[in-house]
Amino acid sequence: MPKTYQTLAAEKKAQQWDKIPKAWRLPTEISISHDASNVMDILRTCGLLNETEASITSDYDATAILGQLKAGEWSVEQVTVAFCKRAAIAQQLTNCLTEIFFDDAIERAKKLDLEYHASSGGKALPPLFGLPVSLKDSFQVRGYDTSTGLGCFVGEPAGENSALAALLIDLGAVLYCKTNLPQSIMTGDSDNNIFGRTLNPRNKFLTAGGSTGGEGALLALRGSILGVGTDIGGSIRVPAVCNGVYGFRPSVGLVPHGGVRDLNPPGTDGVLSTAGPLSTSLRDCSLFLKSILQADTWKYDSTSVSVPWLDLKPKPKLRIGVALNDGVYTPSPPVRRGLKQAVDLLRDNNDIQIVPVNLPDVKLYYQDYVRYMTLSGSDVSPPDPSSATFRLTEKHYYELFARTSEPVIPSLKATGLLSLPGTTLQGFFDLNARRAEAAKTYLKLFRDNDLDAIVMPPAPHTAVPLDTWSTITYTGLWNYLDYPAIVIPVDRVRDIDSADDLSNAKFGPDDEKLYSLYTGPEQYKGAPVCIQVVGYRHKDEALVNAAAVLDSIINKI
């Protein structure tokens, strides 16, 4: 008889616990059941990190750590141990990890240190030499499960690495853990029946976001300074928003996505998932993109789109479109304030020209986006096993869950994605034809305004209470169009961010309902406020360059 999900979960959690050395375990009184809603300080106060480890993990971004590693200031082992330890603590505080392979990582680190000495002082080191990189659970790492939090996939270790994992290893990175995500990988709450829910380290009553929520929490606690997620509607950017880190959704195909497990039916087309980084600095998004685009991605992944890194010169002047909202949902008071604050700083800068823009027809396109997400349909009530629609759904959602009798998580139920009708081939072509028109409209917006980027909110709200993140119009638009987009943290919810009158929500009843979610600063304490910077399709390098300029102005870096 197959194991139930409860048994599998218990076994998996026990394995996780075993992978954390005793010396790295928190005293029970400050473990995951702690009372504080914000655990950010515990890393500093728990006493498990020595001074050097605290400094390595606290005071440097990936670019700076690489500099230290390549200069021989720190050994790879030293850096790896520091991040493994910090990730172990983060795990105990937020439940952000899935697979833990600290032992393998430290062993690899030692080998890299030997190579370093053999190379006599840093010559010809690979671009990411010795850099610890964490991966969302859906990436395959040889020898470890890619369960994606589903009972039915537990105990099936990957036979080979995902394309990106293989590439990162070849680039010199040290992989040391994988991170949590939601059941189905399609919600804004990283919660599943095997690993449980990842908590937001800044406020455990707010969501850590999804689907790359484990990375979000891990990065916020600096248990990683470079994590990789995937994004088909906002799955990198939503957790970046919730946890206050940088998150970059590149154009599809630029970063190898081969061998990533998602629960779409094989061969599904339309809107595609893309892999990208979460980081603690904007320049680390650059570092990631540059390292990947300078490599022969095509050798790793037959679906690669070979747009190379061009070492573009920074533009002296930038024209930045500003969209205050998406015409579907009104941003909550802290989001409006954060955007205004950022745009005011940009407007004051002589090198930035602000161009107010409206985003055309987002509501219409979002409807089509949702249709793309549910091409095969998911309406199993009443189930009709003879229909092709049911066959797909059954196979790809309910059937997977049913194998170990696991229930549907609350946030997945809430999305409504499990009760939508599918479409036909003609319906799919109609979606494509409408999207082709949308692409022309947005090309015109960028071209005719001569825009280098658009600045807008990444969502109509900050992190929200658990299981209430219900819409991704602000992020999903760019997946629909396949435009690159970066989330930049600009502030936190402050006492001045009072909830205001519902009449400010001017786009109808759905908008009002969402707007009412913001109840004022108290409940949202610690929630980061972010902006989103969007570039043109395939102009990812130009986007990271422009975003770096904006970030330096807004965050005074």
Add this chain to the structure above:
Amino acid sequence: MPKTYQTLAAEKKAQQWDKIPKAWRLPTEISISHDASNVMDILRTCGLLNETEASITSDYDATAILGQLKAGEWSVEQVTVAFCKRAAIAQQLTNCLTEIFFDDAIERAKKLDLEYHASSGGKALPPLFGLPVSLKDSFQVRGYDTSTGLGCFVGEPAGENSALAALLIDLGAVLYCKTNLPQSIMTGDSDNNIFGRTLNPRNKFLTAGGSTGGEGALLALRGSILGVGTDIGGSIRVPAVCNGVYGFRPSVGLVPHGGVRDLNPPGTDGVLSTAGPLSTSLRDCSLFLKSILQADTWKYDSTSVSVPWLDLKPKPKLRIGVALNDGVYTPSPPVRRGLKQAVDLLRDNNDIQIVPVNLPDVKLYYQDYVRYMTLSGSDVSPPDPSSATFRLTEKHYYELFARTSEPVIPSLKATGLLSLPGTTLQGFFDLNARRAEAAKTYLKLFRDNDLDAIVMPPAPHTAVPLDTWSTITYTGLWNYLDYPAIVIPVDRVRDIDSADDLSNAKFGPDDEKLYSLYTGPEQYKGAPVCIQVVGYRHKDEALVNAAAVLDSIINKI
């Protein structure tokens, strides 16, 4: 009452005739009804071209002509008139043109000449300054029909230029005519009910190929030295083979394809058409690609894939895979001989390493390719107007033909494409999933053998008798995988190319049947023999570089 196709054809042919100045008309005894099977010499002997015009159009490729134009050796008007005149003669010999706009071209040429003088001697001239470029009829040129040879689209002049036409104009090119293609744009014979059939100038009993057959014939007669076609299964490469010119199918999206009329249902996905050049030299394929990739293609076409030109250094050594056949059809004796001759020359060169390769599973992939081509189905016997399948077919083939009561051309009937069942959304996903596996297999072939390119036949035969080109396995494979491929002419059918025993066709009855088409050198007199050079997806620049090296060795350029 709407006009019949006969009326529309008569009107259109009369318009065409009016567009050819009297002084450029051939004496009736050497007009299109001439007896000679090969009309290549008539251009030289007809006396319509003066010495300079003959030299401009005969002795230079596009790169050289550009050099002369930019150096001020020739005026744009002079070059334009020479090519207009030569195209007019080619039209009278082979029926290769559709829309003729010599007047506009000459007017534009005069303007460019003024600009040239204003720019004081050639500084900051656009990359294709003054170069005459011909376009397949399916490209829109403002003010002219894009009938694609269908009665129902006659008399509907385009309101705007196709993306590529607009880009070429911005790059300085002079557009002067559009060229013939088959009804449906889906056969190997450029024949339709409005313009009639384009003849092969080297042998009028053999096909001029399709679907870019008008360009093929025009280029062979040097009524153009740079023409642009489209290729979804071989439509650039087949006419290149038939007419003995260079033909390059780039990866999808690199050359803007927006605003090209094809008869696929809007939103069709799967295997996509791509735009590319036909030319009289390999370096002109390079010139074309470079000029396009250095431009901001994204500004012209929202479907562009922005792979930039990198000015790659030529590789000192090349590893070239050689596939003697595709495992489906056995090449005819002249094709085998031509390939062997070319490969022998390459093998003798110290900078080339030959790697024998087999192309895996082409038969299987070709079946899927055909399914991609008929996703919406075309089985209208018995017609069922209530089904979605019929709706599409009706709209996109038969219904278009029915509007002016035009019959189906013989080569379209012969393809069988009009009587295939369509598929479902699930069937489409299954095709995608199988293709993803195929892409991995072919990535492995390229990567594990460290190949720079594959050399193989472009077809199992040369140009064949009218309406008998029935298969495109050799070219379609690369559309299926979206790999760039170039056709290089290497020889002609010679007296030594005797037909041999059917037992040489070892891949089954279909192979035997096709193999029997070759009856010996007499019937195939003048037919060019070509090779195909295939590169990896998106590595188009590397491919044109490699092909240039191979071309220089094989054709001793």
